[in-house]
Amino acid sequence: MAELNELILExxxxxxxxxxxxxxxxxxxSIAQGAKLRKLKRKYEAMMAGSGVEDLESLLINLKIQMDSIEDEHKLQTDQLKTVMQKLTRIQGKVGVKRYNAYGELGSDLSFSMAMVNDNQDGMVLTGIYNRDGSYVYAKPLKGGESTYTLSPEEKEAITLAQQAE
Structure with missing residues (x-):
């Protein structure tokens, strides 16, 4: 034992x-870890400032609720946009006009045929015929670019002009 004590003393x-x-x-x-901890605490306090919650868990729950709400609103707006786009294809947005002199009399091209069609070639043709005695307007429906009524060459040309319109 004395030898052990002597070894320890040496x-x-x-x-x-x-x-x-x-x-x-x-x-x-320890000093380095304290500095890192203070830096992390400053970042945490800056993140939590103005959030109206006391702890990180509440903040994350609030953010999750807001995110779910935004996703629901986005889905609703996407569905509404699809509905609008479907309705937009049915609107008669393409117009073609052909002016002409219906009876070959002296004068200007006062008669006209105007076609209004949508992307499906549905719509109508309005024809206004002018002569010395008066003016007459006719409307003919279109389905797929065709009508159940006989179309004049001017009306067909107006439909072609409308189909080529952008």
């Missing part, structure tokens, strides 16, 4: 020196 300076070095290293690591 090595005591090295043991104390090693412990002191270990304490200095641990102190440096």
């Amino acid at each position: 090595q005591l300076i090295w043991i104390v020196g090693g412990m002191a070095l270990l304490m200095v290293i641990l102190l440096i690591v």
Whole structure:
């Protein structure tokens, strides 16, 4: 036992020196960790500032609820946009007009045929015929670019002009 005590006393300076070095290293690591923790705390406080909640869990739950609400609204708007696009194809947006002199009399091209069609070539043709005695207007429905009524060459040309319109 005396030999063990003597060995420890001889090595005591090295043991104390090693412990002191270990304490200095641990102190440096502790200071570095404290600095990182303060930096992280500042970031956390900046993130939580103005959020109206006390902890990160509540903030994440609120963000999840808001995200779900935004996704629901997006789906609703997407469905509405599809409905509008479907209705838009049925609107008579393409127009073609052909002016002409119906009877070959002296004068201007006062008669006309005007075709209004949608993307499906559905719509109508309006024809206004002018002569010395009066003016007459006729309307003919179109389905797929064709009518159940006989179409004049001018009406067919107006339909062609409308189909070519952008």
